[in-house]
Every structure is written in structure tokens, then in C-alpha cells.
Amino acid sequence: xxxxxxxxxxxxxxxxxxxxxxxxxxxxxxxxxxxxxxxxxxxxxxxxxxxxxxxxxxxxxxxxxxxxxxxxxxxxxxxxxxxxxxxxxxxxxxxxxxxxxxxxxxxxxxxxxxxxxxxxxxxxxxxxxxxxxxxxxxxxxxxxxxxxxxxxxxxxxxxxxxxxxxxxxxxxxxxxxxxxxxxxxxxxxxxxxxxxxxxxxxxxxxxxxxxxxxxxxxxxxxxxxxxxxxxxxxxxxxxxxxxxxxxxxx
Numbered sequence: 030x031x032x033x034x035x036x037x038x039x040x041x042x043x044x045x046x047x048x049x050x051x052x053x054x055x056x057x058x059x060x061x062x063x064x065x066x067x068x069x070x071x072x073x074x075x076x077x078x079x080x081x082x083x084x085x086x087x088x089x090x091x092x093x094x095x096x097x098x099x100x101x102x103x104x105x106x107x108x109x110x111x112x113x114x115x116x117x118x119x120x121x122x123x124x125x126x127x128x129x130x131x132x133x134x135x136x137x138x139x140x141x142x143x144x145x146x147x148x149x150x151x152x153x154x155x156x157x158x159x160x161x162x163x164x165x166x167x168x169x170x171x172x173x174x175x176x177x178x179x180x181x182x183x184x185x186x187x188x189x190x191x192x193x194x195x196x197x198x199x200x201x202x203x204x205x206x207x208x209x210x211x212x213x214x215x216x217x218x219x220x221x222x223x224x225x226x227x228x229x230x231x232x233x234x235x236x237x238x239x240x241x242x243x244x245x246x247x248x249x250x251x252x253x254x255x256x257x258x259x260x261x262x263x264x265x266x267x268x269x270x271x272x273x274x275x276x277x278x279x
Contacts (some may be wrong), residue, residue, distance in 0.1 A: 061087040063242060063276030070268035072253060075128035085276050101146070109150045115159055116143050121205050122167075130262055134212045137205055140167045153180050163201070170201025187235040192228075197254075199224045206260040217261045225254030242277030 063085040088095040092103040100116040122137040146159030160173040178191030203222040213219040231249030238244070248271045258266030 058089045058091070060279040061085070061089070061276045062279065063087075063274055065272060065274030065276075067270070067272045069270040070265065072257070072263045072265040072268055073123070073128060074130040074262060074264045083274070085274060087276065104145075111148050113146050113148070114143070115146050115161060116141065117161070118142070119163070130217065133214065135209070138165075138167045140165045142172070144171075154178070155180065168201045168204035170198050170204060172197045172201060185236050185238050188232065189235070190230075190232045192230045195227045195229075197225050197227065199256075202254075202256055206257050206262055208261055220259075220261055222256045222260060225256045227254050227257070228252040239275065240277070242275050244275045245273070247272045 065083040065085055066080060067083055068080050083097070085097060086095075087097065094101045094103075098118045102114045103111055104114055105112040119140045119142050122139040123131055123134075124136055125131050125134055141164045142161035143164045144159055144161030146157060149156040155178045156176070157178075158173070158175045160171060162171045163169055172195060174193060174195040176191055176193030178189050180187055180189040182188075199222065202225045206220075207222045208217055208220040210219045229249050229251045231247060233245060233247035235243060235245045248269065251268050251270065253263075253266050253268075255266075257263060
């Protein structure tokens with residue numbers, strides 16, 4: 030089901046993935062494997078919490094980082110500032126059968142996003158920004174993200190609180206949360222969505238204490254913009270997500 034994969038994408042944010050890869054590669058580079066589980070509060074009507082098991086296959090090299098379906102390639106490294114090309118799936122579509130609220134609606138397809146990101150590290154602070162575009166032309170939209178995080182060590186544990194802001198343009202939001210005129214019903218009025226500013230705040234904890242690998246726990250709270258929360262397809266404007274993973278180098 031498309032919504033199952035939507036949860037995967039929202040639980041495993043880019044910051045979680047890059048943090049896990051960096052933690053794993055702190056001592057060395059190479060291939061990694063592991064398992065994880067994600068839990069997310071859905072904002073579409075007809076869904077509450079969903080739990081999904083996640084296999085993890087990754088690679089960390091000098092320039093290339095792969096963590097599951099997320100790929101980053103470092104284009105330029107200037108010490109504490111780096112620029113990278115990004116490639117990631119956007120699992121945000123739905124089928125008519127996924128929920129009663131989608132009855133009679135056309136399928137919204139998932140896609141692949143590509144773009145450019147920048148990362149600045151200063152002492153224990155990390156500032157990241159990226160802009161990605163729909164490469165398959167399903168929504169023809171784009172999304173920009175900015176986040177700031179701080180990491181500190183407490184014995185064998187690394188704690189990383191972070192805060193982020195993202196902007197999804199009107200094409201992206203309307204594709205996934207809009208209702209076309211020919212899809213409107215008495216219970217589901219036509220709705221054309223505008224761009225949305227979304228916020229998230231969370232904390233992750235990473236440790237190498239268990240089973241010779243890296244264990245990572247992350248929790249995030251999400252606040253969705255009004256053009257998403259006002260959609261007749263949604264019934265929430267906030268939600269929590271959590272992710273627990275364990276990975277180990279080959």
C-alpha cells in the first residue's frame with residue numbers, strides 16, 4: 030500500500046539517515062547492514078498509528094553515502110562545509126483503496142526526488158539545507174529544507190536534538206493533498222492547495238553499546254502547514270514519529 034511507504038519516508042527523515050550513517054562511519058567506512066522499525070501518526074483520514082519493520086543496507090565512502098533508498102554524493106568538500114547531490118524516493122502517494130476518504134479519487138503516484146544539499150559543521154553544531162525536485166514529473170513540485178542540530182556525548186551515548194523547517198511548493202502540496210473538481214463529493218469538496226511551511230523538532234540518541242553495532246533511536250514532532258491541515262483528506266495538523274534501528278559494518 031502506498032500509505033505504508035509514506036510512513037517509511039516520514040519516519041526516516043533525511044536528518045535521521047545522515048546521522049546514522051555518520052555515526053556508523055565515525056570509526057571506519059564500508060558496507061553496513063541492520064534492521065529498524067518505524068512508527069508514525071498518519072494525518073490522512075482513516076489512519077492512526079502505523080508500525081513498519083525496515084531492513085537496512087548501507088554504504089559509507091569518501092564521497093558516496095547510501096542508507097537504504099537514500100543516496101548522497103559529495104560534490105565539494107571545503108573542510109567544515111560540503112555540498113552534495115541528493116537522490117531519494119518520495120513515498121507520498123495513495124490508491125483509492127487505501128482509505129474511504131480516497132474513494133473515487135485518481136491515484137497519486139510516489140516519485141523520486143533529486144537535488145542539491147549543503148552541510149556546515151562548526152564544533153558540535155550542524156546546519157543543513159537542501160532543495161529537491163520531482164524527477165519523474167508526477168507532481169512537478171519541489172521542496173526546500175533547513176535544519177540545525179547540536180550533538181554532544183554523554184559517555185558512550187551521542188545525543189542530537191534538532192529543529193527543522195521545510196517549504197513544499199503549491200504543485201507538490203496540491204498533488205498529494207488537493208481534491209480535483211471531478212473528484213469532489215458532498216463529503217469531500219474540491220480543494221486546491223497552496224504551498225506549505227512545515228516544522229519539525231526532535232532528538233536522536235546513538236550508541237555503540239549493543240551487539241557490536243550502532244543503535245539509534247529518534248523521535249520527532251511534526252507541525253504541518255495550514256494548506257495541508259485544511260485539506261478535506263486530512264484530520265490532523267500535528268503528529269509524532271519514532272524510529273529505532275541497529276546497524277553494523279560488514
